[in-house]
Amino acid sequence: MKKHTLAVIVENKPGVLTRVATLFRRRGYNIDSLTVGTTENPSISRMTIVVQGDDSVIEQVTKQLYKLVDVIKIIDVTNEKAVDRELVLIKVKADNTVRAEIVQIVDIFRARIVDIGRSSLIIEATGDSTKIDAIEASLSPFGIMELVRTGKVSMVRGTK
């Protein structure tokens, strides 16, 4: 099944997230990730929802979302030329014997070390989902103690 990324423009009102999340649960659609934040207009929030499903499922999701009074606009950015970004924080085991090696990986991915502990490092990386997957895979042999991903945000390129 294909992954679709939907940018959902909504009223910045209490309960809107619940309305959207409830709709996905009730109709049986699976959310891969959901991020939400305000936009340049403080009365409007933007959700980026990654959802799995074939085209007919995505069509239903879109139509059902449009029926919510608080949903203003939906853009399927899956097939658009868009910038996709995700941020990850990874706490990885790092004693003296492996630190240099980890620093090298961090450099390759243009990630950053944001905290140094006695035997661990916290690494911050941003990028599209495949890059985040790759850095996660590269660090996992050292032992990942904790990991958190923000989920994807997207923006269509150009003036569109």
Place this chain on the structure above:
Amino acid sequence: MKLKGAEILLECLKEEGVDTIFGYPGGQILPVYDALYSSDIRHILVRHEQGAAHAADGYARATGKVGVCVSTSGPGATNLVTGIATAYMDSIPMVCFTGQVGTAFIGKDAFQEADITGITLPITKHNYLIERTEDVAAIVKEAFYVARTNRPGPVVVDLPKDVMERVIEYEPVQADVNTRGYRVMRGFNAGQVISAVELIKNAKRPVIYAGGGVIASNAAPELKQLAERRKIPVTTTLMGMGSFPSLHYLSLGMLGMHGTRYANYAMGESDLIIAAGVRFDDRVTAKIDGFAPKAKIIHIDIDAAEIGKNVNINVPIVGDVKEVLQSINQRLEAAEAVGEWLATIDRWKDEFPMVFPESAEGRIMPQDVVERIYQHTQGEAIITTEVGQNQMWAAQFYKFKHPRSFISSGGLGTMGYGFPAAIGAQIACPDKKVIDIAGDGSIQMNIQELGTAVQYKLPVVICILNNQYLGMVRQWQALFYEKRYSFVDISHQPDFVKLAEAYGAIGIRVTKAEEIDEALSRALAVTDRPVIIDFLVEREADVFPMVPPGGTLGNMLGGD
């Protein structure tokens, strides 16, 4: 003008043209009830909040106006929930006002606090919690607008006590509702209409499949015009009963699980289905793979999300059914039916008429009662139903003439709906005869509303088809669970005649077929109080014909 929040609320109701509301008071809704005390809005005091929701729903279905109900917070609000879900499934315009604890107490688990906006989120078209008295007017206006426009539905407005008590300077809101995310559907795609017209012109075996949307958009005249102009047979869903006259020569009656054989056969053989205001519910399509295998489908609906939800559509037309049918009719000249299609249908009608067997026990047959109710009222009554066998027999054997004359919980299938809905319909239409065709199980679910009907002198006639079973469940147990009658025998029941009399209503018991007509004549002559007629019917009468679960429309059990 300085007004309390509650007074502003009532002002707004008047602006919306609301003259009647159904409700039940309580602690947190006290400010609203205090304002009602000196208001000319008519308030109908029910005996249980569920009754208020169903009565508002019945009022809305009988009139097409927005039904309004009121309850207090907590249990009052949760008691509305079944009624709200019922209205949501059948797309009925309703606004429900619920009391709420003061804004300072919300989230503190205060006495009689319930998160009713959270609870009703998946069963409302939209809902609101009013946090400031200044917002009352705009939110109430928006609530009515959302409830009645596009595909109608119930809206909940939660009213914290302090918001209703506070006094502010009030000016009526003049501006139109302007919501960024909610736009009223206007117009439709004319190109799609032309495609539909071409299909209709070339169809050899067309069928119109009409549903509740035809009634919601008041499109019965346009539907009849289309059918007559092109001689297209019409089948209706349960929600569409009354949108096309049952006795019309082009009528196929109801389709689906308990539809007529000829309607279901017609769907199976049709080469073009014109689906108007329907949602391809599983009770209609039966097994989806076997649904209308030879047909192209035109689907007209106001809700774009219904297009292609269950069935693939050849020509979708998103728009108001009435406007779209008008446009189609304008582009079609009158024409005779093509080939043998109507003759084939007439042959099916002759071969598989809607009949019922005689009683094995010399008892009254429930279908006979429904037929006699028709004979006494000639299709001019408003029929409400409970849910189960009574509902199906009413749909199968009453002959409908008018839209809004059949009021039944189609989607949710709510037992206990019919009687309070009849109260709402009778309040809305004081000059009509309103009859609730009930079962002995369902009627006991909201029997307390006898108090309401007696208080307001409503001559609703409740016809209990009393088989002392939860009949539809018993039927399924008989057919699919080897007659293991698990907890369906409800022969331990009150004396319904005495029960009616205890409330100040009239009770009549009918045990023989010869007594049916006299009882109906007597009941229908009453003008100032409700009547219960307790028809003791054949205990194991079944609803036939029937598409067994998992089967296709063409393979029906019984009734042949």
